[in-house]
Amino acid sequence: MLDKNQDKCGVFGIFGHPDAARLTYLGLYSLQHRGQESAGIVVSDEKNVISFKEMGLVADVFNEDILKKLQGHIAVGHVRYSTTGSSFLKNAQPLLVNYHSGSIAVAHNGNFTNALELRTQLEKKGSIFQSSMDTEVVVHLIANSKKTKFEETIIDAFKKIEGAYSMVLMDAKRLIGIRDPYGFRPLCIGKLGLNTWIITSETCALDLIGATYIRDVEPGEMVIIDKDGLNSFKPFPKKKHAFCAFEFIYFSRPDSNIFGQNVYTIRKRLGRILAKEAPADVDFIIPVPDSGISAALGFSQESGIPFETGIIRNHYIGRTFIQPHQFMREVGVRVKLNPVREVLEGKKIIVVDDSIVRGTSCKKIIGMLYNAGAKEIHLRISSPPSKNPCFYGIDTPQQKELIAANIELEDIRKYLKVDSLAYLSLNGLKEALSLVKDTFCFACFDGKYPVDVPCDMKKYCLEETMEARIEQLEL
Amino acid sequence: MLDKNQDKCGVFGIFGHPDAARLTYLGLYSLQHRGQESAGIVVSDEKNVISFKEMGLVADVFNEDILKKLQGHIAVGHVRYSTTGSSFLKNAQPLLVNYHSGSIAVAHNGNFTNALELRTQLEKKGSIFQSSMDTEVVVHLIANSKKTKFEETIIDAFKKIEGAYSMVLMDAKRLIGIRDPYGFRPLCIGKLGLNTWIITSETCALDLIGATYIRDVEPGEMVIIDKDGLNSFKPFPKKKHAFCAFEFIYFSRPDSNIFGQNVYTIRKRLGRILAKEAPADVDFIIPVPDSGISAALGFSQESGIPFETGIIRNHYIGRTFIQPHQFMREVGVRVKLNPVREVLEGKKIIVVDDSIVRGTSCKKIIGMLYNAGAKEIHLRISSPPSKNPCFYGIDTPQQKELIAANIELEDIRKYLKVDSLAYLSLNGLKEALSLVKDTFCFACFDGKYPVDVPCDMKKYCLEETMEARIEQLEL
Amino acid sequence: MLDKNQDKCGVFGIFGHPDAARLTYLGLYSLQHRGQESAGIVVSDEKNVISFKEMGLVADVFNEDILKKLQGHIAVGHVRYSTTGSSFLKNAQPLLVNYHSGSIAVAHNGNFTNALELRTQLEKKGSIFQSSMDTEVVVHLIANSKKTKFEETIIDAFKKIEGAYSMVLMDAKRLIGIRDPYGFRPLCIGKLGLNTWIITSETCALDLIGATYIRDVEPGEMVIIDKDGLNSFKPFPKKKHAFCAFEFIYFSRPDSNIFGQNVYTIRKRLGRILAKEAPADVDFIIPVPDSGISAALGFSQESGIPFETGIIRNHYIGRTFIQPHQFMREVGVRVKLNPVREVLEGKKIIVVDDSIVRGTSCKKIIGMLYNAGAKEIHLRISSPPSKNPCFYGIDTPQQKELIAANIELEDIRKYLKVDSLAYLSLNGLKEALSLVKDTFCFACFDGKYPVDVPCDMKKYCLEETMEARIEQLEL
């Protein structure tokens, strides 16, 4: 509902645990922030490969009856983000198919930049696609590979693929983790006891099930886990790393460690640097909950200005809050966020948030704070201006909708009606990440895309392109 | 619930009506006796091709909201029989897929005898199958055809297929009907007004929507209907016809005309001939409802013995009647059928049914009638002994379960505990069909299979074979 | 869907069986023809009294999980007819309430003619009603009784009640059956083994569970069954019996015995007498299925004219067949009934049905038969003209909608467009019932109401009256 960029997916794979599906359920539950549209689990006991997926939150999709039927010691799971309109069950993951060598299931976080081209080639050769997901080209490439060894068919397929992918795959007997050579999205390896391996998007999933973090799947690495343990392959040409900076700014959970660092710690550091770059003389600092909390704490600690809870967030949202009616739209942002008038009345405040996308919900929040009596509002954003869409697995609007891509800082300030507005500088962001700048992808800020993006994809997201072409709907 | 052979499917296609989905809904409703497991409709307005299918009865699967969304003037629909265990939504039809030339939807009644062989070949070339249905090989063959003209790709695909098929297909702009050269299953053409064409399994579907019967799709014929009207193709080598005799004996609706004759009329004729072949000195005749009613009337009219309603059938069955509990099994056949003690008490009766498969439910009905006071029971069956499974689209048990394939007539009589037992002779059946004997398939009676059947299919039905191989389940 | 008078309810009570709820489920299943709107069961193990009821068919409302939870050896169950509009779950039965002496549950077949008057009195004294059912006044009268012995409180309550009732009641430890002194609706007693008692509407419910018919609950009798067996009470002043003739004509199942006679046998006798009263020179006789079948058989046997199945009924109706759309209305009666053209073409026929209410669906059926080629149609009705609404538990339209109450026989014939039309005479009906005429209620034919009916009830059915007054709806 709030105007935010969104991660498209979270993945979880496990090998070697008798309760594989149940642990996957828990893992997906802790990755729910990476996708609320659909959830799915595929499990294997080396004989049967069983799948269950539905639209909805993890805790709503699965119940004890279903988990009981998902017997096996190998599993992969997936949560997917809800983009409006094109969210069909057939696009839910993991995608499980049969081909000449048996079953294969894939769960994807990322985006293939050459998916449409690959699909057209495959269809011309006679392949029939089931979905409009870029992910599906992987299984067709595997099924069409002329290689005979399992790992070579996988490598053969991924060598044709460009873009961002942090994926888990499985067949009846193996768990596979694979990450593109740039390393856009996080993917880590954990262990539970002696014999259970986990591959997942964030370490918070390891924490929940009591597993220990071992290491990240490296950029350009494929790991295959079977009953003989983990095997590592590095079949792809090396690339300059391009970790997603926005995973730290907004997407990942504060308690996760990704790309080798803790998210909450980095997020507070963003606030500290912002406090130095853009101070203001105010009575106190409030965050936009929950996205601005960590940075606001950093800002408060650096500046010595008190941190207050000036906005209360209603967490009882239920599956669907009724929107379409006119009256509801007027109620707007208050449904989720309510200002504390007693705190705000007559006060000068700094408001901290992580980013501004279109600016629409930000404007509403600011208006709400003034209505609640705030005298002066200084807005501080803990990332640089978002000026470019992402094509590597983040759901962003088109460039023409990104406010910072279209108007100047002062005009944004006027539009939002704040007394002052400051973004974190790109250098400040790099400082906070405390890494050589070449390790990260900052394309959404500076427009330097590490992997080329086809022209038509720049206009539309991939799925829209595919669906337009396909002329088919399932109700 | 009753121990009967079952038709596997009913199909309906329509071209040129603004309410195509609604008429298909009605058509499927009238074909419900051909399949109660799932129902589906695909519709096209020449731009979008939309599909909806669910497990359940036609009237339960569709509602006004869904029908409203199924906009278009071309549609195909399908009802499928409920075989226990392997009934998944993914096996529901019509099957709608996208391939290099757009969308194609298929609805099938019949059985491909070489489906497994074709599937293995296609998978080896890299094709990925979505279901365990034999029907799916059709769309892969079409997608892999090297031909360029639409009708040639269809013909190219079907030339590779052996077995029984009465199918309707559609793409975004065309409706296609196709029937195998043997003509196992019925398929007829109807018209509504000047411009609306219908292709469907039985004429009762034409009656319900007020359409006029034009002619049958001939064995070995393909018809393509588009905005320029109907085009007929006869691309297959001629074969001796092999119409299914059991469609007259049990499957089709009495008000339908199939293979050029009315079902009720033939069914009564079976009873008349049976009366001549196997008379008995009784007080009256009762049918097993509803399967024995028409033949019992014929028997009564020929013999002059009164027809009575000695068994009442409960038609309020609901979606699921609870079975598993021990107590329920004892109640058994009485849930559906209740004898009228007042009528039966102390009476000598002829009981007429259409066929005996395993003999289990028949035995229960006979026992129930004796318990209700019948003094003598003479069982008359309006078809020859069922001794062989069908591989052309009928769901029959394996041969070892067919009572007439395993024990002699006198032993069946003893097992059923009737005072006398007689089946219609094969010659009697042929006489009733009043056609040269070569026109029909009598394989279930005489074991002469018009199309060769692979060895493994003789053991298992095709779907079981495929599923065993596939090692995959969807909950 | 068809234009028929409808019974409003069926009841079933059982005492002394460990599987009381399951047997009640079966009993209700066999009484489904007496009500398809809602189904409910209340069960007691002498400690807990548990209830479950829902809108829907018996087999859809209950499942194994629910039956497992309905533990106890005493149960009552109820099925209710679907009247449009006012069918809320709160009006489903059995009605289970708590009062000063514990729990009491009631299941009713019939109609209290003074319900509104009693309700007004009770509300004035401070009672709060939960539903708009006449049945609810019973429990309030019991709760307000000054008597102390259980049976006396029941008698005290029913002494205030006028009209038709065949009811089963239970508290935590007793099963009660009670029938009004006129005996309008049937109610019988059965036994299963030595210790299990059943009280139910029709004997077909006894048959299904394998119980033996003992005797009817007599008009004006109350029986109380507890662990010491059955006790009979006859507390009410004697009245001239007024058994419902329509139970024989249409409502009850043919395999049931009611009021001491078999329904199928009587129904055939109606046909035989009708054949003598109103013969016609035709090729054959067809029934309107299923309502006219038994009488048509009687007509055929008496006249020697052959019986044919000229109309096929589609029994796969599902929960809801979509109606509102214009196109569907044109399809009309064909959705349920399809004529067999081969049989009808060029033929002179007698069509037999049990009754005509508004005449609307009858007219459609006749039209459909002419369209299918019938040359001459002679309509024969196996009951006298329906001229008056019933106020004793049958759902009939108001008098102004009853065609025979408003126009003459010849005008009905013209309206229906048949070549001849004849009803059974009232004397013929009495002859068929083979009882002194005073034993039956013929009010729907002759307007002689055995129990006075308040003026406002003559206009509206009771529930409408109550609901109008109550000004309350539950969605």
Place this chain on the structure above:
Amino acid sequence: MLDKNQDKCGVFGIFGHPDAARLTYLGLYSLQHRGQESAGIVVSDEKNVISFKEMGLVADVFNEDILKKLQGHIAVGHVRYSTTGSSFLKNAQPLLVNYHSGSIAVAHNGNFTNALELRTQLEKKGSIFQSSMDTEVVVHLIANSKKTKFEETIIDAFKKIEGAYSMVLMDAKRLIGIRDPYGFRPLCIGKLGLNTWIITSETCALDLIGATYIRDVEPGEMVIIDKDGLNSFKPFPKKKHAFCAFEFIYFSRPDSNIFGQNVYTIRKRLGRILAKEAPADVDFIIPVPDSGISAALGFSQESGIPFETGIIRNHYIGRTFIQPHQFMREVGVRVKLNPVREVLEGKKIIVVDDSIVRGTSCKKIIGMLYNAGAKEIHLRISSPPSKNPCFYGIDTPQQKELIAANIELEDIRKYLKVDSLAYLSLNGLKEALSLVKDTFCFACFDGKYPVDVPCDMKKYCLEETMEARIEQLEL
């Protein structure tokens, strides 16, 4: 899931708005923290009074279709807390009944201490209860009142009632708010525009719909709002006020003002005083989210010790998180709360929470923090030890389960395994509330109950008592 005392209900009433149901929906949504079991709305357009209620969260219970049907300008709504086991739909509120003078609906927050006694009296007089709620005695008392004027029947009823109640009632034409003379639970009056009146539990409900706070319904006051405006009645003898202190400590939303003060402000003050009473030498302070956040901020600001987010709460909970399985129990508190190892490792910390009930979940959280590397943990509780159950509308365990009622402070410290433990003193609490001590109820801390409680209620909560007596369950 967490071991907390819970408020039992939230209420909302509105008069004079064409979209009354929709505004009530929003109001209930903002009161969701006061009850997550069931939600209901009753609405009147002065002709029809319509009700809808279901188990579930507000946003899940209602949808656009339902809201559209709830037409009217007067409405009351209710949310109810989920107590395990006895949560049946029949106990959902508002309770809507019909009595001799029409419809009346009631929505209750509180607890009648003499409900069982009143119910027994009413049942003896013949009243039949529909539910096991104490609330239902109100409507029976009203229906049984001998008074004739509407307001007098209400007053007559409430004069018989003892205990805590902040209620909204409505009939077809009036909205009523009533609060017991002690004023245990909050209840406030708001206005939207000129003609729309609102009566609700907390001011956050006024904020969401954009209404203005007018004043509280005073202890012992009844207000009746109709088309002529608001009328105030004060019919009850004056009592010493007994506002619930726990509303400030935990129940109410931080952005609400209750009993004349802002909740967040008081809650921070509790932390400040606690910081003075029980300091500790640590690296930083963390709250248990969300219950300890406000007090922890106050503690941090008073002590100058930094505030950190050491525990992350997962807010994506869905309708049901699967619990029963053994493995899930081990996962335990981590499902909701995850520690941030990077922050905690090797650190001395103060953990702030609002209260300790049984101590079970508190112990798990502490253990989790030590496992995440915390070196020293000093637990600070922002309220005095909870030693006595509440009988005035809060769901508390029995006294034997309250850890502080059974063991000494030092033993609690040892049980929880913390380095130090301190509760806020009762005087500290009183200081924070900055009011004469007599204005508040501190019974849960000091055992001084303002209203006498019957012996049996001290053992069981009222509902359990009633249900035990009633011997009835509805599935």
